[in-house]
Amino acid sequence: MEKNSEVVNEDVVVDDLNEEMNTEIISDEVLSEETIDSEGGDIVKEFTMKLQEEENKRLRLHADYENFKRRVTLDKEAQQKYRSQNILTNLLPVLDNFSRALSLEANSEEVSSMMTGMEMIYRTLLDALEAEGLVEIEAEDKDFDPNFHQAIMTENDPDKPSGIVLEELQKGYLLKDRVLRPSMVKVNE
Structure with a gap:
């Protein structure tokens, strides 16, 4: 008004x-x-x-x-x-925790069925966030870009060229064309 x-x-x-x-x-x-x-x-x-x-x-x-x-x-x-930026930023740790939980191996059938349920919940949450414009930043085996990646460590791998991301330590995300969180990466010297 x-x-x-x-x-x-x-x-x-x-x-x-x-x-x-x-x-x-x-x-x-x-x-x-x-x-x-x-x-x-x-x-x-x-x-x-x-x-x-x-x-x-x-x-x-x-x-x-x-x-x-x-x-x-x-x-x-x-x-x-960018109306959903604050909520998406607050949900990024939830995505990280889901990823860590899903990376564990299931030792029994009960744990395996629970992991399947968690994976379904994770996929549903990820789909809902992607519908709002959340995009995962690809990092591994890509050229290091300071606009999207944050170098935490360096390593010398003679098999790969200098400036290539060797490992992604924490996923980074974009909201449409804006960086919500850069990927934390290990870069080849």
């Missing part, structure tokens, strides 16, 4: 300025006809300059208003695009 009232108030301000400009133009025309005969062109020049100044003010105000509208629209789009 407040945003609509702000827009209405700004429209009123612009309308008031337009009315004021029209009133000054009419009064300038009346004055200029009377004063041309008596005082010459000096007053006409003065009023013409005032009119130009007011027109410049009006144009600046209009440009400021258009810039404001554009900024508000961009902010609103960004807010809508």
